[in-house]
Amino acid sequence: MLQQTTVGAVIPYYERFVSRFPTVRALADSPLDAVLSAWAGLGYYARARNLHACARAVADSGGFPSDLAGLQALPGIGAYTAAAIGAIAFGLPAVPVDGNVERVVSRVFAIDQPMPAAKPAIRDAALRLGADPMARERPSDFAQALFDLGATVCTPGVPACGVCPWVGACAARALGIQASLPRKAPKKVRPVRYGVHFWLTDDAGCVLLRTRPYQGLLGGMTELPGTAWRATPWAVEDAMADAPMAAAWRAAGQVRHVFTHFELILDVLAAHVPRVEGAGFAARLDALDDAALPSVMRKCVRMAVAS
Numbered sequence: 471m472l473q474q475t476t477v478g479a480v481i482p483y484y485e486r487f488v489s490r491f492p493t494v495r496a497l498a499d500s501p502l503d504a505v506l507s508a509w510a511g512l513g514y515y516a517r518a519r520n521l522h523a524c525a526r527a528v529a530d531s532g533g534f535p536s537d538l539a540g541l542q543a544l545p546g547i548g549a550y551t552a553a554a555i556g557a558i559a560f561g562l563p564a565v566p567v568d569g570n571v572e573r574v575v576s577r578v579f580a581i582d583q584p585m586p587a588a589k590p591a592i593r594d595a596a597l598r599l600g601a602d603p604m605a606r607e608r609p610s611d612f613a614q615a616l617f618d619l620g621a622t623v624c625t626p627g628v629p630a631c632g633v634c635p636w637v638g639a640c641a642a643r644a645l646g647i648q649a650s651l652p653r654k655a656p657k658k659v660r661p662v663r664y665g666v667h668f669w670l671t672d673d674a675g676c677v678l679l680r681t682r683p684y685q686g687l688l689g690g691m692t693e694l695p696g697t698a699w700r701a702t703p704w705a706v707e708d709a710m711a712d713a714p715m716a717a718a719w720r721a722a723g724q725v726r727h728v729f730t731h732f733e734l735i736l737d738v739l740a741a742h743v744p745r746v747e748g749a750g751f752a753a754r755l756d757a758l759d760d761a762a763l764p765s766v767m768r769k770c771v772r773m774a775v776a777s
Contacts, residue, residue, distance in 0.1 A: 473551075474514050483512055497522065498529035506690055506762035513765065515688055520546020536560045557609040565600035566613050567593055570620025575599065576652040577624060580641035584655040592652070661732045666709035667696030667767075669722060669740040669774035670748070671755065678714050679761065680750030687729070692762045694770055695750055699734060709737070714748025717741035722777035727766040734766060740774045 471480045471487075487508050491497040497505070502522050509518035523545035528534055534555070535541055541552040556562035567575070572592050575581070579595045581588050599605060605612040623630045629648055631637050642648040670678040677694075684690045697704055697712045713719065722740040726733065746752050753761060758771060 471512060471517075473517065475512055479512070483509075494525050495529050497525040502690060503762055506692075507760055510691070510762050511765055511768070515691055515764065517546065519684070519690060534559070536562075538562060538564060554613065557613040559610075561609055563600065563606045563609050564613075565596045565605075565609075565616070567596050568617065568620075570624075571596060571616045572620075572652055573626065574616060574620045574624045574636075577629070577642040577648045578636055578640050580645055580647065580651070582647065582651060582653055584653040586655070588652060660728070661701065662735060663699040663701060663732050664703045664735050664737075665697050665699040666704045666706075666712070666737045666739060667694040667770050668713055668719070669694055669738055669770070670714055670717065670746050671740075671742050672746045672752070673742075673744050674752075675755050676746055676752040677755055677758070678746040678748055678750050679753045688764050688766075690762070691764045691767070692753075693764070693767045694738075695748060696736070703735075704737065706737075706739075709739070713739075714746070714750065715743065717743050720777075723773040725766065725769045725773055727769060736766070736770060738770050738773050738777075740777060 471484055490508055491500060491505070500522075502519065505518050505522045506515060509515060512518075524547065527544055535543070536556075537560075538552050538556050541547055541555050542549060547555070550566050550568060553562075553564035554566035554568075556564045557566060565571070572585075572589070575592045575595045576588065578599075579592075581591050581595065583591060599616075600609070600612065602612075619634070619636075623634050627649060631640070631643055631648065634640070637643055640648065642651050668678075679692050680695050682688050682691050682693055695712070695714045697709050710719070719739045719741045722738040725736045725738060727736070728734075763771065
């Protein structure tokens with residue numbers, strides 16, 4: 471959960487998640503929809519799908535592998551996560567390199583190549599740190615120390631060099647460039663995509679929803695029926711070809727949502743009918759809190775309800 475998400479945001483999700491799925495077997499035996507519902511709001515939903523698949527693989531094999539190659543072969547576990555599990559859980563001599571560690575290492579070694587091109591050099595330098603006899607003797611403590619050093623001392627912007635144990639060995643400090651590292655490449659202009667989604671309710675207190683394809687962005691999550699997301703705005707008459715059924719549709723508002731690689735602008739159209747019909751499934755309005763709706767769809771729901 472902490473990959474791409476802050477600690478403050480994660481804590482309540484984590485507590486609810488482990489209460490609902492207290493063991494690896496409980497997670498493995500749960501349907502994916504339940505896992506996605508518990509994850510809704512954290513974003514990067516491939517993490518939830520991989521977590522579920524990983525739990526099933528671990529449960530089926532009787533436990534976690536205790537070597538880096540075996541860990542990295544599990545669904546959703548890459549080099550960083552395998553190194554973190556290996557060092558912290560199994561005492562393997564591995565150095566997990568996250569954003570905090572990248573910042574520490576880029577400064578200690580004065581690696582001024584812009585990110586992300588600097589990542590291979592930073593990984594190599596981190597391995598050199600990890601080759602120290604004390605680091606190899608206590609890999610779990612070393613990994614945690616690196617994490618904490620980056621999170622509390624070698625921070626973005628103005629690092630607290632006066633209390634850093636490596637201040638004398640820091641090449642960036644010697645050059646006076648520590649605050650500027652790691653260097654960032656110029657930001658690319660984030661493209662904009664457009665879509666239309668339909669809020670269709672009925673006399674029975676239901677709304678029409680559907681499940682997104684399991685592959686791709688927001689895979690397996692629940693959404694309001696709608697158009698494709700494209701680079702040009704939709705004319706209402708064109709969007710109507712994707713309406714779930716004929717109805718007296720009205721404009722309910724517009725939602726903006728920023729993903730990592732693009733900004734999304736959605737027009738929300740609403741209608742009420744005696745009985746919802748169309749591709750998807752009817753869900754009770756009073757049960758939407760438990761639906762696997764991603765943040766962008768919850769924005770659409772709030773917009774439609776308030777209109």
